[in-house]
Structure formats: C-alpha cells, structure tokens
C-alpha cells in the first residue's frame with residue numbers, strides 16, 4: 001500500500017497519488033469495458049492495455065482489524081491499490097488477469113462476498129446512525145447487516161430486471177442518499193423512559209430540543225429529574 005498521508009479535512013483529496021498506475025496512465029483514454037463475470041469489471045484502454053476490478057461487499061462501518069485485513073489482501077492478492085465505492089463496496093484493481101481468481105477466492109474465504117455489479121442488488125448505502133449523528137433513535141448498521149444477509153444471493157447474482165440500489169435512513173433528512181428502494185428505519189411507538197437512568201446518562205435539554213413536535217418535556221419523577229412524553233403529540 002502507499003505511504004501515510006496527512007488527513008484532508010475539507011474538499012476532495014487528490015486521487016492521483018493513490019491511484020493504480022494503469023488507471024493513472026490511461027486516465028481519459030478508456031475504449032470500452034465489460035463484466036467477464038459477476039463482481040468483476042474489465043476496462044480496456046485505447047492502447048489495448050486492460051485492468052480487472054473485483055468488487056466485494058463490506059459491512060461499511062469497519063474496525064481497524066478488518067481494514068488491515070482488506071489492505072493485506074490488496075497487497076498479497078492484488079496490486080496494492082483499492083478504492084471504496086459510494087455504497088461501501090471495496091474494489092481491488094489488478095493488471096494481470098491471472099490474479100483475478102485467486103483474489104476472489106481469498107475475498108470469499110475471508111467473508112467478503114464478490115458481486116454487486118450489473119443487474120444485482122448492490123450494497124445498501126446507509127446513514128451514519130449512532131456513529132456520528134445525534135438525532136437517530138435507530139442505528140443503520142445492524143439493520144443493513146440483517147438486510148444484506150437476506151439479499152446475499154441477489155448481491156452475488158445479476159438476476160434482477162435492472163440494477164437495484166437500496167438505501168436506509170433513520171429520519172426524513174434521509175442522509176442515506178437516493179435509491180430505487182428507500183427504507184426509513186424508525187420506531188413506530190412513542191419512546192419509553194427509564195426514569196432511574198435518565199438523570200445519570202441523559203442530556204435532558206438536548207433530548208427535549210430534538211423532538212420536532214415538543215412531545216418531550218422535562219419532569220420530576222420520584223424526586224429525580226427525568227423526562228415525560230406526551231403520547232398524544234408524538235407523531236410516531
């Protein structure tokens with residue numbers, strides 16, 4: 001893999017220093033591309049040189065050990081260059097066709113399904129959920145994991161009538177993005193409050209401010225500061 005770089009805090013980082021040399025060399029010079037098999041793209045340049053890209057699904061929110069494992073696969077079975085797609089698929093680029101099959105076998109053996117191309121169901125793109133956002137009552141990653149377990153076959157086969165993109169969001173701001181099927185992961189009943197815990201773990205003014213219809217109010221319960229929900233106002 002390429003050396004470390006300082007984080008870029010705003011704007012789009014320059015992609016060229018980390019791009020596969022063949023992609024750099026043929027930038028803007030591609031003649032055609034196809035899909036020799038599910039999960040694999042072949043791009044052929046005007047000068048006749050070709051690269052193969054194997055696409056694998058990830059769980060999107062990854063621990064450092066998983067990222068290291070994917071990078072090691074990139075070093076040992078590909079050419080040391082990867083890229084993540086907008087839907088959190090990881091793509092390994094190789095300039096030698098003979099590397100494609102061993103790369104796919106290694107990815108599958110490590111639990112990363114290869115697919116997501118053409119008329120398949122690609123990875124579900126989802127919101128940040130609890131990782132970054134302070135609004136959501138649900139977390140996207142667990143729901144998306146359960147969904148993709150159900151859609152495993154559809155990810156690995158191109159059997160749909162067209163490409164299928166699914167998104168999930170946990171509020172109507174919909175930062176999961178756009179898709180053919182958009183799933184809003186929300187509770188359908190007003191929240192229940194554990195009055196013993198609220199005073200210790202909850203930033204009450206922030207919770208009160210979050211409710212769009214002012215259904216949550218500060219309250220004293222058994223002499224302790226807590227919250228109450230006006231269930232008639234709650235829009236769930």
Ligand code: SF4
Pocket residue numbers: 127128129133134135136137169170171172173174175176
């Ligand atoms: S969809 Fe809404 S609640 Fe979920 S992460 Fe985005 S802004 Fe936050």
Ligand code: SF4
Pocket residue numbers: 189190191210211212213214215216229233234235236
């Ligand atoms: S309407 Fe208010 S109380 Fe009901 S779920 Fe939404 S934020 Fe919570």
